[in-house]
Amino acid sequence: MSYQVLARKWRPQTFGEMVGQEHVTQTLSNALTRGRVAHAYLFTGPRGCGKTTMARLLAKALNCDEGPTPTPCGKCESCQAIASGSFLDVLEIDAASNTGVDNIRELRENAQYQPSAGKRRVFIIDEVHMLSKGAFNALLKTLEEPPEHVHFVFATTEPVRIPRTILSRCQRFDFRLFKLDELRQRIATIAKSESVDIDDEAIELLASMAEGSMRDALSLFDQAVSSSEGTLDKKGVVELYGLIGPERYLQLNDAILQRDTRAALDLVEELAQAGHDLVEFGRGLVGNFRDLLLLRLDAELAARVEKPEAVRKQMVEQASRFEVQDLLALTQRAADQYLLLERAPQPRWLLEAQVVEYSRLESQVLLSDILGRLDALGSGGPSQGAPSAPGGAGRAPGGGTPPKAAGRAKAAAKVATTTDMVAPSGPPPSQVAPPPSEIAPPPPSAAQDDFTSLPVETFQTESEAPPNIVAPEAGSQLDPQLREPYAKLLARAREENMGVGTCLLEAAPRLEGHTLVLTFRPEHAFHRDQVSDAATMRWLTSLASECFGQALEVSLVSDEPGAEEETMRKEVQREVAPSEKQELERHARNNPELGRLLEGLGGHVVDGE
Numbered sequence: 265m266s267y268q269v270l271a272r273k274w275r276p277q278t279f280g281e282m283v284g285q286e287h288v289t290q291t292l293s294n295a296l297t298r299g300r301v302a303h304a305y306l307f308t309g310p311r312g313c314g315k316t317t318m319a320r321l322l323a324k325a326l327n328c329d330e331g332p333t334p335t336p337c338g339k340c341e342s343c344q345a346i347a348s349g350s351f352l353d354v355l356e357i358d359a360a361s362n363t364g365v366d367n368i369r370e371l372r373e374n375a376q377y378q379p380s381a382g383k384r385r386v387f388i389i390d391e392v393h394m395l396s397k398g399a400f401n402a403l404l405k406t407l408e409e410p411p412e413h414v415h416f417v418f419a420t421t422e423p424v425r426i427p428r429t430i431l432s433r434c435q436r437f438d439f440r441l442f443k444l445d446e447l448r449q450r451i452a453t454i455a456k457s458e459s460v461d462i463d464d465e466a467i468e469l470l471a472s473m474a475e476g477s478m479r480d481a482l483s484l485f486d487q488a489v490s491s492s493e494g495t496l497d498k499k500g501v502v503e504l505y506g507l508i509g510p511e512r513y514l515q516l517n518d519a520i521l522q523r524d525t526r527a528a529l530d531l532v533e534e535l536a537q538a539g540h541d542l543v544e545f546g547r548g549l550v551g552n553f554r555d556l557l558l559l560r561l562d563a564e565l566a567a568r569v570e571k572p573e574a575v576r577k578q579m580v581e582q583a584s585r586f587e588v589q590d591l592l593a594l595t596q597r598a599a600d601q602y603l604l605l606e607r608a609p610q611p612r613w614l615l616e617a618q619v620v621e622y623s624r625l626e627s628q629v630l631l632s633d634i635l636g637r638l639d640a641l642g643s644g645g646p647s648q649g650a651p652s653a654p655g656g657a658g659r660a661p662g663g664g665t666p667p668k669a670a671g672r673a674k675a676a677a678k679v680a681t682t683t684d685m686v687a688p689s690g691p692p693p694s695q696v697a698p699p700p701s702e703i704a705p706p707p708p709s710a711a712q713d714d715f716t717s718l719p720v721e722t723f724q725t726e727s728e729a730p731p732n733i734v735a736p737e738a739g740s741q742l743d744p745q746l747r748e749p750y751a752k753l754l755a756r757a758r759e760e761n762m763g764v765g766t767c768l769l770e771a772a773p774r775l776e777g778h779t780l781v782l783t784f785r786p787e788h789a790f791h792r793d794q795v796s797d798a799a800t801m802r803w804l805t806s807l808a809s810e811c812f813g814q815a816l817e818v819s820l821v822s823d824e825p826g827a828e829e830e831t832m833r834k835e836v837q838r839e840v841a842p843s844e845k846q847e848l849e850r851h852a853r854n855n856p857e858l859g860r861l862l863e864g865l866g867g868h869v870v871d872g873e
């Protein structure tokens with residue numbers, strides 16, 4: 265019994281059947297109608313979006329007994345032979361396995377012959393960017409003077425790797441990924457014709473798993489069909505593919521918004537118990553935050569987020585409770601951490617650390633929010649900032665809502681109102697805009713309460729200020745021969761590989777002859793492991809040699825670092841990766857408004873210089 269995979273069986277046989285890529289089908293149809301088909305086309309775009317299918321359609325349109333025509337009959341010998349891949353005048357070449365100049369020379373000779381069965385000879389070269397330089401040169405000669413009966417269609421996922429000389433001789437079409445809806449409809453159509461009993465949710469899920477690739481959509485569908493008995497539903501698909509359902513991400517978003525570390529950790533536990541691939545979850549997180557970010561930014565961008573309607577609705581709601589910077593930071597962190605997750609010997613531990621971090625991450629947003637407010641105050645003047653709203657009015661939105669909504673966005677909003685009220689008419693001592701107290705300033709205690717109730721450690725009160733903030737400036741007593749080049753090395757490492765660069769922050773450095781010794785505390789074994797593989801060490805060694813201007817070996821040690829090394833570590837870390845707290849202090853030093861605000865609140869700004 266011959267079984268034909270659905271993707272092949274349902275490959276479009278006419279331009280009309282081609283889903284999506286209308287801009288391409290339209291232009292090609294016009295060219296065929298007018299008899300102005302180019303000798304070389306370049307089809308670019310991600311895999312599975314129909315490039316080779318379109319190339320075969322063009323070959324058919326040119327060779328059909330009724331052709332050239334935009335509507336090949338599909339019945340004549342040529343049409344059928346092309347559809348089955350046995351037509352002598354249509355040659356498909358995979359450049360990935362025929363990269364050499366000889367392959368192309370052979371092709372050039374071949375191209376000289378007149379068509380044997382059809383009207384035109386069509387050469388479809390897939391993954392054309394894989395050709396060698398010599399092969400491209402050989403190809404160029406043919407493209408400069410193509411025989412009248414020859415057409416080339418080049419397909420590639422990486423157009424940037426194609427020489428300009430070739431590009432300039434091709435008519436280029438950029439194929440796009442399929443929309444969720446297009447994939448969904450295609451699966452539904454095929455399911456109906458094949459009498460497959462599948463429900464809408466399952467179709468939706470398969471379509472979204474395909475991430476824009478029609479080929480993937482159909483092969484996922486195919487697999488689901490062949491493994492199912494009876495009705496194919498969402499549950500069946502989830503089980504078959506071991507999928508992590510979208511509700512898991514919604515759950516995590518909620519935990520983050522509510523700063524519920526426990527719930528976030530429970531989620532990881534559940535995923536692990538259910539045997540899910542945690543690295544895959546980490547990958548999904550990047551997409552999750554990215555989608556939230558787009559939903560939060562504006563309606564036009566939101567249209568790019570393709571999710572089942574019910575999920576999308578919830579995500580829109582969640583997105584509205586996040587701050588933009590927040591989502592930006594989360595997306596970036598998730599992307600960095602995914603790279604680490606992929607290589608982690610125990611992904612679960614790292615993922616746990618990750619979700620704990622997310623569910624407690626907040627000062628960054630508040631900081632930027634405060635600074636933004638301060639900027640606005642600086643330019644707009646207090647009259648805007650301190651509206652009539654005395655006492656309760658400003659706080660009402662925060663105070664009145666159910667405790668469950670104590671999300672981060674809420675907290676930020678709270679600061680905002682507080683800042684508005686406090687800064688201009690600032691209660692206690694200092695020289696902030698002296699308050700004409702007639703305009704009923706909020707009772708200082710209320711403002712104070714509001715502020716101290718913030719779930720943030722953004723501000724240091726005098727008593728709490730940890731001693732180490734008063735930085736031993738510029739480490740004058742530290743070895744400058746190590747300090748400067750090492751700081752450079754860390755900065756470069758973070759630029760080139762954020763994941764490894766971040767792990768290196770835990771290393772205490774010292775020089776021993778021509779060896780840079782990096783000591784990791786035993787509890788930072790994980791960080792050391794992330795650096796210790798051969799490829800990373802090679803990279804690090806050459807980076808070190810470059811930054812130190814001499815050939816260096818790098819050696820990783822697991823031990824308690826000596827005092828001097830540890831000071832060096834902290835010092836350099838502060839320079840290349842200041843913590844949020846340090847950032848705030850820096851901002852405070854450069855921003856007199858913030859400084860005064862802090863003073864007014866009994867805060868403490870360290871004079872760093």
Ligand SMILES: [Zn+2]
Nearest residue numbers: 328337340343
């Ligand atoms: Zn035909």
